Amino acid sequence: MSDVETPETAEKEELLTEAEKKALIALRRDEAAALRRWWQRLTLTPHELEKLTKQRSLPRGVRAVLRRCDSAEAAMLTQGFRELWAMLPESTKQTDYRDEQLQVWSCIALVAAELRKEESGVSLAKRLGQQKEQTGKPLMSELRFQQLLSCRTPEEFIQRLRRALALADKKGVSVVLLASVIALWWREHRGRLSAKPTQRLGFVLANDYFAATSGYSHRKD
Template sequence: MSDVVTPETSEKEELLTESEKKALVGLKRDEAAALRRWWQRLTLTPQELKALTPQPSFPRGVRAVLRRCDSADAAMLTQGFRELWAMLPEATKKTEYQEEQLQVWSCIALISAELRKEEKGVSLAKRLGQQKDSTGKPLMSELRFQQLLSCRTPEEFIQRLRRALALANKQDISVVLLASVIALWWREHRGRLSAKPTQRLGFVLANDYFAATSRYTHRD
């Protein structure tokens, strides 16, 4: 495994935008910062990465192995996941919910590896609600969006997330906001629903999706 360097060490960029900090319902800020640096080391070219951090890229093939995984359990056995787990804050790993955290973060690793290009501050739902070409229709239809909201099993959730990213051409989404949605889904899947409606998965996704669609549609 490569040497672990914390996101605060000799960095050349602010890892999180102010809008992202406010929108991180499912993640803590130090978790999100570690995830973004991991994704950059996993995905960017050595030249692109050098402009951001002295930390090295992960070996070639690490991302490809993650993308071939068909479950969170499979992802948990990969080098890519081990690298991410090592970079996470100790408080995240040493918790009474450690088993759940392993599942959450292996799922995050698996899905984040699909993302080819980031756009900081753009959530998954906002991207899916954007207009497809000049059709007057969103990248993801309302029907498929509702299906994404109603996933009942990790397997179904992973499958629908991958389809959603494919519709978005696997780009122009914030990896930390994507991970926040995944973590929030797992929290609710485990029965821990937030007391605040605005911090529940359905509201977070629907709010961004329909805000995006409202830019080019007019409803009666």
């Protein structure tokens, strides 16, 4: 049984920045807040965590087990995922799309476990577009970025997300914005494409990536 202490509404709101609240497309705010608190319990040291919440750190090894999973289905069987599922709002779990939600959130758990240190408000695409040292090149090449955009299966998507986080040194990304991208990919994978182009995965990722690269790629022009 999980020892989850559900945060009060005010605390949940404080877990998200205003920029994150505006950028969330495929996650609700209460889902994003629950995810961030779970990630903190999974990743932070007990000393770091006690400054943020009375909830306890998850046992050592829980994160490592998630990181060894090679599929959403495997992650679904782990304690790490069960802890996350327990923290999610009941409205997320009690739905006609329960099976799909299990897949989405187990995928989120698996990928989020790779993140060692987050940066609130920074999307994965923005991080990947940042300059690598002083090379004038992004952390992820445009070719690899296009490959990330074109994933067709959950397995390929998970693999490329893990590689992307590795290129970003597994830090400097908002865990809630990372999860929103994953949830959005699943939504489109299921054929539910937004009528608004600005809320589609390709636009969301490309907009952040190329906005980041434009900060240094044209300095010599």
